[in-house]
Every structure is written in structure tokens, then in C-alpha cells.
Amino acid sequence: MVTECQQGNRQALGTLVNEYQKPVYNAVYRMLGNADEAADVTQTAFLKALENIDRFDPKFRFFSWIYRIGLNEAIDELKRRKRLEPMTETPAADTPRPQDQVATSQATDQVQAALMEIKEDLREVLVLRYFTECSYHQIGEILELPDKTVKSRLFSARQQLKTQLEHHGIHSA
Amino acid sequence: MSVERAFELLSAAADGDLTSAERAELDKLLSESAEIRKLQGEFNDMDDLLNRLPDLNPPAGLHDQIMQQASLPRPKAEDAWSISDWFHSITLRSILGHAAATAFGALLVIVAYESRPNFGPSPDLDDLVGTMAPSAGVTAMLDRFSVDETGVSSIARLEQRGDSVVLDIRIDTKQLVEVSVDLAASGFEIEALAQTQSNFESIQLADHVLKIKGRGQRRFAVLLRKRDDTDFAGEAKISLEYSSNGILLQQGTLRLNPVTLSLLDE
Numbered sequence: 001m002v003t004e005c006q007q008g009n010r011q012a013l014g015t016l017v018n019e020y021q022k023p024v025y026n027a028v029y030r031m032l033g034n035a036d037e038a039a040d041v042t043q044t045a046f047l048k049a050l051e052n053i054d055r056f057d058p059k060f061r062f063f064s065w066i067y068r069i070g071l072n073e074a075i076d077e078l079k080r081r082k083r084l085e086p087m088t089e090t091p092a093a094d095t096p097r098p099q100d101q102v103a104t105s106q107a108t109d110q111v112q113a114a115l116m117e118i119k120e121d122l123r124e125v126l127v128l129r130y131f132t133e134c135s136y137h138q139i140g141e142i143l144e145l146p147d148k149t150v151k152s153r154l155f156s157a158r159q160q161l162k163t164q165l166e167h168h169g170i171h172s173a
Numbered sequence: 174m175s176v177e178r179a180f181e182l183l184s185a186a187a188d189g190d191l192t193s194a195e196r197a198e199l200d201k202l203l204s205e206s207a208e209i210r211k212l213q214g215e216f217n218d219m220d221d222l223l224n225r226l227p228d229l230n231p232p233a234g235l236h237d238q239i240m241q242q243a244s245l246p247r248p249k250a251e252d253a254w255s256i257s258d259w260f261h262s263i264t265l266r267s268i269l270g271h272a273a274a275t276a277f278g279a280l281l282v283i284v285a286y287e288s289r290p291n292f293g294p295s296p297d298l299d300d301l302v303g304t305m306a307p308s309a310g311v312t313a314m315l316d317r318f319s320v321d322e323t324g325v326s327s328i329a330r331l332e333q334r335g336d337s338v339v340l341d342i343r344i345d346t347k348q349l350v351e352v353s354v355d356l357a358a359s360g361f362e363i364e365a366l367a368q369t370q371s372n373f374e375s376i377q378l379a380d381h382v383l384k385i386k387g388r389g390q391r392r393f394a395v396l397l398r399k400r401d402d403t404d405f406a407g408e409a410k411i412s413l414e415y416s417s418n419g420i421l422l423q424q425g426t427l428r429l430n431p432v433t434l435s436l437l438d439e
Contacts, residue, residue, distance in 0.1 A: 017243075025231035043238055044317065076319075080326055083326040108227065131226070151184075158187075158219065162216070
């Protein structure tokens with residue numbers, strides 16, 4: 001399918017976007033905690049990927065590539081958000097869209113809030129592990145990390161998340 | 174120490190990555206310590222919470238927006254448009270064109286924005302624009318341009334809000350930077366301008382070019398309306414330039430595709 005996109009087949013492109021937009025959007029959303037920004041970043045990630053699709057090496061997996069671009073864009077967005085923070089009203093005040101209604105229960109909001117408080121490099125391994133169900137090896141491929149580093153980051157990420165969940169009253173210590 | 178080790182083993186177990194020796198070690202820790210058993214319960218709860226977070230559906234229009242803006246490789250044609258054209262250079266000729274237009278045009282300095290009472294303390298764009306335009310939330314993000322250079326960080330978003338089009342620009346600069354918004358090829362003109370910070374040094378509008386100069390954190394929203402002479406037949410674009418002391422720092426283009434424009438035109 002990617003090869004067909006490289007040859008300019010727009011129907012293949014439509015199929016590719018259809019297949020990957022939801023997992024990429026979900027991963028980006030869990031990194032950013034904001035639906036509008038997640039949609040923007042997902043769009044940007046796809047456009048960047050498609051802009052460079054002729055450089056994509058088919059021996060690698062497309063999902064690794066698009067996730068990598070999506071997460072990098074999400075991290076760039078977080079950096080911009082920090083710089084512009086005093087005048088950014090978005091993250092906590094995100095108005096739920098109809099499609100997000102299911103995610104607005106108190107528990108899921110608190111889990112998302114706790115996720116937002118752990119370090120970005122740890123959050124991204126958790127996002128890939130839980131929201132894309134990647135293996136250590138696939139996470140390593142996406143983040144360009146050895147499997148052992150992925151394992152140790154997941155351990156640290158879970159420790160930090162447990163602490164944050166306790167702060168949010170989800171866990172009793 | 175055993176708690177830390179137990180957590181490490183629980184983490185590996187959750188990923189199915191325990192060796193038989195590690196499994197035996199974890200079992201031993203669990204059998205010997207109530208604290209570790211409690212930890213296991215908490216770990217499992219957390220794992221369960223993460224696994225139960227729902228999959229979210231992306232916005233309904235996302236697929237179409239990507240498809241409308243996506244460009245695939247094709248044999249190079251003279252007029253072939255590619256995503257990289259978003260950031261294409263503005264030629265010297267066009268810069269001179271803008272300068273000439275500015276020189277000959279009637280220069281309107283919107284001093285009112287400097288001297289009028291503040292728009293109020295609220296930095297919320299919906300509230301701000303709501304005084305001049307439908308306060309509907311963003312219906313669609315039409316295009317977006319970001320700058321993340323040393324000393325200049327900015328996001329420009331072109332948004333459809335109900336029947337209106339709003340250009341929302343946030344900028345944070347260390348030095349004095351002028352943002353120039355050229356609407357000449359957009360088919361739109363400025364209906365209203367709002368700012369949430371009052372640290373602008375000057376705001377000028379001449380012949381469809383809005384120039385806002387300032388330092389530090391600023392945000393402004395430009396409410397756009399269709400020009401009377403616009404038929405929206407082709408692609409429309411808004412050119413942005415960020416410059417300091419006359420030196421161009423960054424430039425980009427926000428594009429409105431014909432499909433979106435035709436919807437706005439209805």
C-alpha cells in the first residue's frame with residue numbers, strides 16, 4: 001500500500017490514512033491530553049509523512065514511521081505549549097467533543113491527568129505500550145532505543161504513574 | 174529494596190517478559206511479604222486502568238482534511254503543488270510588490286487598539302472573538318503554520334468558526350518582531366482584530382497587509398470576511414512573515430482549498 005502511495009495512488013493513500021489515523025490520533029491524544037491539538041498534530045504528522053513518502057524505506061514498518069513522526073510532533077507541540085503557556089487556555093479546558101464523551105468519566109480524566117504529569121520520554125513508552133499495544137521490540141524500533149532501555153523506561157514510567165495516580169486519589173498508597 | 178525489585182519484576186511480568194528465574198524470584202517475594210502482595214494489587218489496578226482507557230475516535234473530518242491537503246509524489250511538473258510549497262520562499266519580486274503596495278496604499282494605523290481600554294483580562298479566544306463574531310468553537314482547522322526558531326516561537330492557526338474564518342496567532346519572542354499577514358491572495362479582508370495582550374508597539378493595515386510589531390508574548394485573532402470581489406474560484410492563501418529589524422526570520426503560507434472555500438461561500 002505504501003509502495004502504491006509512493007507511485008502516486010491516491011486511493012491507496014485514502015486507505016492508509018483510514019487505517020492509521022485512529023491509532024495515531026489516540027497515541028497523540030494520550031501525549032497531549034487535548035482533542036483539538038491531537039487532531040492538528042495527527043494531521044501534521046500525516047502530511048509530513050506523505051510529503052516524504054518517496055523517502056520511506058519499505059523494509060521498515062509504516063506504523064513505526066508514522067508513530068515516530070506523530071510522537072515527535074506531539075513533543076514539539078508540548079514544547080511550544082510550554083513556551084506559550086501563559087496565554088494558552090487549551091489543555092485542561094478542552095471542550096469535550098461528541099466523540100470524546102466516552103472519555104469524560106472522572107476516572108479516565110484522572111488517569112489522563114496523571115499521564116500528563118510524568119516525563120515525556122516515559123509517557124511515550126507508556127503510550128506505545130498501552131495505546132498501540134506495541135512489543136518492546138516495536139517500541140524500540142519506533143523510538144530508536146534498545147529493548148533493554150524500553151524495558152527500564154516502562155518500569156520507571158509505571159513507577160511515576162503510580163505516584164501520580166496516588167496524588168490524584170486513584171490509588172491508596 | 175525488595176519493593177523496588179518487586180515493582181521491576183511486576184512491570185516485566187505485565188509485558189510478558191519474565192524469565193523463569195525472575196518468575197521464581199517474584200513468587201518468593203509475594204509469598205514472603207504482605208507489602209509486596211499489596212503492591213501487586215495496586216500494580217494490577219493501575220495496569221487495568223490503563224488497559225481500560227477507551228479508544229477515541231478522531232474528528233469526523235480529519236480524514237478528509239488530510240486527503241485535501243495531501244500531495245503524493247508525481248512526475249515534476251512546472252505547476253505541481255507539493256506540501257513543501259507551504260513553506261516556499263517569497264520571491265524578491267513579490268517582496269518588492271508588497272513594499273510598493275504599502276508605499277502607495279493608504280496607510281491605516283490602528284492606533285485605536287493601542288489607546289482604547291483593554292479588551293479585558295480574559296485571555297480566552299472564544300470570549301474575545303465572541304464580542305465580534307459567532308462564539309462557536311472551532312468547526313475546522315483549515316491550516317496551520319508554526320515557527321520554532323531560536324528566540325521566536327509562534328503558532329498561526331486558520332480556523333473555521335461557524336460561518337466565520339478566524340486567524341489566531343500566538344507568538345513569543347525575545348526580540349522585537351514584526352508579524353506581517355498578507356491577505357491579498359486570500360479573498361478575505363479583515364473584519365475585526367482582537368488582542369489578548371497589550372504589548373504591541375504598533376499595528377498597521379495597508380492594502381490587505383496587516384503588520385503587528387511587538388516583543389514578548391502576544392496573541393491576536395483576526396476575524397476575516399469575504400471580499401465583495403471574491404469568487405473563490407481557485408486556491409486562496411494567506412502569507413505570513415516574521416521579521417526583526419528588517420531581517421526576515423521566517424515565512425510561510427496558510428492555504429484554503431477550493432472545497433472549503435466553496436462551503437464558506439454558500
